[in-house]
Amino acid sequence: MSDSRSGLFGFVLNGLGHMFRGGLLYWAWLALLLVLIVLGGWHYYLQLRDGLLVTNMSNQVSWGFYISNFTFLVGVAAAAVMLVVPAYIFNRKDIKDVVLMGDTMAIGAVAMAILFVVVDLGRPDRFWHLIPFIGRFNFPESMLAWDVIVLNGYLLLNFGISFYIVYNHYQGKEPNASRYFPWVLLAIFWAISIHTVTAFLYSANSARPYWHNALLAPRFIASAFASGPALMAIGLQIIRRVSDYPIRQSVIDHLALVAAIALQVTLFFVLAELFTDFYNEGEHAASARYLFFGLDGHTALTPWIWTAVLLLAVALLILMIHPLRTHPVYMNIAFVLTVVGVWIEKGMGLVIPAFVPTPIGEIYEYAPSATEIMVSLGIWAIGLLLFTLLAKAALPVQCSFLREKAHREVTHDDA
Amino acid sequence: MKNPDDQNDDPAIGDMARRRFLQGVALATGAGALAVNGGAWGGSTLSDAFADFFQQHYQRMTEAEIRATIERIERKAKRRYGVDIRVDNTPAQEGVIFGYAINVSKCRGYRDCVHACARENNLSSDTQYIRVIEMDRDSTDLRHGDHYYDHEQVPVEGKYYLPMQCMQCDNPPCVKACPVEATWTEPDGIVVVDYDWCIGCRYCMTACPYQARHFNWGHPDLTSAGLNPDTHYLGNRPRPRGVVEKCHFCVQRTRKGRQPACQEACPTGARIFGNLLDPDSEIRYVLEHKAVFRLKEDLGTEPKFWYFRDE
Numbered sequence: 001m002s003d004s005r006s007g008l009f010g011f012v013l014n015g016l017g018h019m020f021r022g023g024l025l026y027w028a029w030l031a032l033l034l035v036l037i038v039l040g041g042w043h044y045y046l047q048l049r050d051g052l053l054v055t056n057m058s059n060q061v062s063w064g065f066y067i068s069n070f071t072f073l074v075g076v077a078a079a080a081v082m083l084v085v086p087a088y089i090f091n092r093k094d095i096k097d098v099v100l101m102g103d104t105m106a107i108g109a110v111a112m113a114i115l116f117v118v119v120d121l122g123r124p125d126r127f128w129h130l131i132p133f134i135g136r137f138n139f140p141e142s143m144l145a146w147d148v149i150v151l152n153g154y155l156l157l158n159f160g161i162s163f164y165i166v167y168n169h170y171q172g173k174e175p176n177a178s179r180y181f182p183w184v185l186l187a188i189f190w191a192i193s194i195h196t197v198t199a200f201l202y203s204a205n206s207a208r209p210y211w212h213n214a215l216l217a218p219r220f221i222a223s224a225f226a227s228g229p230a231l232m233a234i235g236l237q238i239i240r241r242v243s244d245y246p247i248r249q250s251v252i253d254h255l256a257l258v259a260a261i262a263l264q265v266t267l268f269f270v271l272a273e274l275f276t277d278f279y280n281e282g283e284h285a286a287s288a289r290y291l292f293f294g295l296d297g298h299t300a301l302t303p304w305i306w307t308a309v310l311l312l313a314v315a316l317l318i319l320m321i322h323p324l325r326t327h328p329v330y331m332n333i334a335f336v337l338t339v340v341g342v343w344i345e346k347g348m349g350l351v352i353p354a355f356v357p358t359p360i361g362e363i364y365e366y367a368p369s370a371t372e373i374m375v376s377l378g379i380w381a382i383g384l385l386l387f388t389l390l391a392k393a394a395l396p397v398q399c400s401f402l403r404e405k406a407h408r409e410v411t412h413d414d415a
Numbered sequence: 416m417k418n419p420d421d422q423n424d425d426p427a428i429g430d431m432a433r434r435r436f437l438q439g440v441a442l443a444t445g446a447g448a449l450a451v452n453g454g455a456w457g458g459s460t461l462s463d464a465f466a467d468f469f470q471q472h473y474q475r476m477t478e479a480e481i482r483a484t485i486e487r488i489e490r491k492a493k494r495r496y497g498v499d500i501r502v503d504n505t506p507a508q509e510g511v512i513f514g515y516a517i518n519v520s521k522c523r524g525y526r527d528c529v530h531a532c533a534r535e536n537n538l539s540s541d542t543q544y545i546r547v548i549e550m551d552r553d554s555t556d557l558r559h560g561d562h563y564y565d566h567e568q569v570p571v572e573g574k575y576y577l578p579m580q581c582m583q584c585d586n587p588p589c590v591k592a593c594p595v596e597a598t599w600t601e602p603d604g605i606v607v608v609d610y611d612w613c614i615g616c617r618y619c620m621t622a623c624p625y626q627a628r629h630f631n632w633g634h635p636d637l638t639s640a641g642l643n644p645d646t647h648y649l650g651n652r653p654r655p656r657g658v659v660e661k662c663h664f665c666v667q668r669t670r671k672g673r674q675p676a677c678q679e680a681c682p683t684g685a686r687i688f689g690n691l692l693d694p695d696s697e698i699r700y701v702l703e704h705k706a707v708f709r710l711k712e713d714l715g716t717e718p719k720f721w722y723f724r725d726e
Contacts, residue, residue, distance in 0.1 A: 122630065122631070122658055206715075359626055
C-alpha cells in the first residue's frame with residue numbers, strides 16, 4: 001500500500017470505491033432499497049404537506065407505528081454488546097473478527113430509530129429547538145431529552161470506534177487497544193443505557209398503568225437480547241454467503257445461545273406481568289386485557305399479540321432443543337420468528353395498548369395507515385442501505401487485514 | 416420583494432398564491448422545510464417565514480422581540496383569515512393563582528361550556544378542551560362513562576355529568592415531559608404552551624393523566640366569520656398545525672378580571688372559578704365549606720380543579 005493512498009483521504013476514497021463496486025445481485029439489492037426509499041420519501045412529503053392527519057394516530061392514540069418501530073430498533077442497536085462483550089472483555093477471537101459488523105448494525109439501527117422519531121414530529125422544521133444551548137433542552141427533567149442524548153451519543157460512539165479500527169486496519173496496523181478500549185467500555189454501558197432510558201421514557205408515565213411498572217426496563221433489555229442477536233446472526237450469515245469474509249459458525253452458535261437464554265427470560269417476564277395483572281384484575285390491567293383478549297368488543301390488537309406469542313413460543317422451542325438450535329435450517333427459522341415476534345411484542349404490543357383505554361376510559365382503536373407503513377418501509381430501507389454501504393466499504397479492508405495477519409502468524413510459526 | 420397577497424382579497428386564491436410564492440422562496444434558499452410546513456401559518460412572506468423559523472422561545476424574547484412577534488402574528492392572521500386580531504400579552508397578576516371547582520350536583524350535561532369554549536378559544540372543529548362525561552349514578556369509574564352521549568334531552572335519569580378539562584396541575588407531568596420546555600406553569604398557576612416553540616412530539620399527551628392535551632393533526636379549520644379577534648399570546652391566538660394545545664383557563668379573559676367562557680356559559684351555576692389566594696373569593700368558600708375531591712389525586716399531580724356535591 002503506497003503512502004499517498006494510506007491517508008484519511010485515500011481511506012474514504014477506497015471505501016467509496018468499494019461501495020459502488022459489486023455484482024448484479026448487489027446492484028439489484030441497492031436498487032430495491034432505493035425504490036423503497038423514494039416511495040417512503042414521497043409519502044413523507046405527503047405527510048409534511050398535509051400534516052400528521054394522514055396517519056391513523058389520534059388524540060386518543062397519540063403514538064403509533066413510528067414509535068413502535070423506534071422502540072424495537074433501539075433494542076436491536078443495544079444488542080450489539082452481545083458481540084462487543086465477548087470480543088473485548090472475554091477475548092473470543094472468533095467474535096473479535098466479526099465484532100465490527102455488530103457495530104455497523106448498531107449504527108444502522110440507531111440511525112433508523114432517530115429517523116422514526118423525526119418522522120413522528122409534528123414540526124420537524126423546529127428540530128433545532130432540541131439542540132442543547134442553541135435550542136432549549138429540558139435536561140435532566142424530560143426523559144425524551146435523555147433519549148436524544150443517549151441515542152446520538154451511541155451513534156457517535158459506534159461510528160467513532162468502528163472508524164478508528166477500520167482505518168488502522170486499512171493502514172495495516174493493529175489498532176492501539178489503550179486508545180480505543182476505554183471507548184469500548186463506555187459503549188458497553190451506553191448500550192444498556194439507551195435501552196434503559198427508552199424504557200424509562202414509557203415507565204415514567206404514571207398516567208399509563210400498562211407502562212408504569214419497574215419490570216419494563218428489564219423486559220426491554222431481555223427482549224432486545226433475543227431479537228438483536230437473532231437479527232445479527234441472520235445478517236452475518238448473509239455476509240458470509242455474499243463475501244469471503246471469514247465468519248466462523250461458532251459466532252452464529254454463540255448468538256443462537258444468547259437469543260435462547262434472552263427469549264426464556266423475556267417470556268418469564270411477560271408471564272410474571274400477566275400473573276400480576278390478571279390474578280386480581282383491576283383497572284390497571286385494562287390495557288393488558290385489551291391487548292390479549294379485547295375490551296368491550298374491541299379486538300384490533302389481539303391477532304397481533306397472539307401471533308407474536310405463537311412465533312416466540314416456536315422460536316423458543318427450537319432454540320431450547322440442542323439438535324434443532326444447531327441445525328442450519330431450524331436455527332434460521334427460529335431467528336426469523338424471534339425477530340418478527342419481538343418486533344410485534346416490543347412495537348405494537350408495547351406502545352399501542354398503553355393508549356387503550358385512555359387514562360379517562362375512552363376506547364379508540366388504532367391500526368397504521370398506508371402512509372405510516374410506506375414511510376416506515378422507507379426508513380427501514382435507509383437503515384439497510386446504510387448498513388450495506390458501510391459493511392461493503394469495511395469488509396475488503398477487514399478481509400485483507402485478517403489475511404495478512406493470518407499469513408504473518410503462519411510465517412511466524414514456521415520460523 | 417412584492418408580496419403577491421396584496422393583489423387579491425380572496426383568501427383561497429391568496430393561499431394558493433402564497434404557497435406557490437413560498438415554494439419559490441424555498442428553492443431560492445434551499446430551506447425546504449419552510450415551504451413544506453409553510454412556516455407556522457401555511458403561507459407567509461419571505462421575511463416573515465425567516466422570522467418564524469428563527470423565532471425564540473417566548474420566555475427568552477425581549478419586550479421588543481415579543482412586540483415584533485405579535486405584529487407578525489397579527490399580520491399573518493390578517494393574511495390568512497382576513498381578520499384584524501389583537502394579540503394581548505398581559506402577564507400574570509400579582510397575588511393571583513387561579514382555581515376551579517365544579518358542583519357535580521348542578522351540572523345537567525347541557526355542554527354549553529363545551530361550545531362556549533370552542534367559540535371563545537378559536538378551536539378547530541375537531542378539538543374540544545372540555546369533555547362532559549355521562550356517568551352512571553352508582554359509579555365513579557371513568558371507564559364506564561359515556562364521552563359522546565347524544566340524547567334528545569339531558570339530564571338522563573340515573574346519570575350524572577362530569578365535566579373535565581385541563582386541571583392546571585400544580586405538579587404537571589406534561590411540563591416535566593416536554594423535551595424543549597415549550598410548556599410551563601405561569602405564576603398564576605396556568606399551564607401554557609408556546610405554540611411557536613412546540614416541536615409536536617406529543618410526549619406531553621402521553622404524560623397527561625386527564626387527556627387534556629390536543630394535537631393539531633391538520634391545520635385548524637377556523638373560519639373568518641367565527642374567529643374571536645380578542646386573543647392572548649399564551650391563549651386563544653390561532654394555532655399552527657402540528658403543535659399541541661390545551662385549556663388555559665381563558666388567559667385572555669381571566670388576566671383582565673373576567674370569568675372564563677365556560678363559567679359564563681354555564682346556565683346552572685355549576686362552575687366556580689376564582690383566585691385561590693383571595694380569602695374572600697367564592698372558590699375559597701367552596702374549598703373551605705364543601706367536601707371537595709379531585710380526580711386521580713393518587714397520582715400526585717395536585718390539580719387546581721376540584722369537584723363537589725351539594726349536601
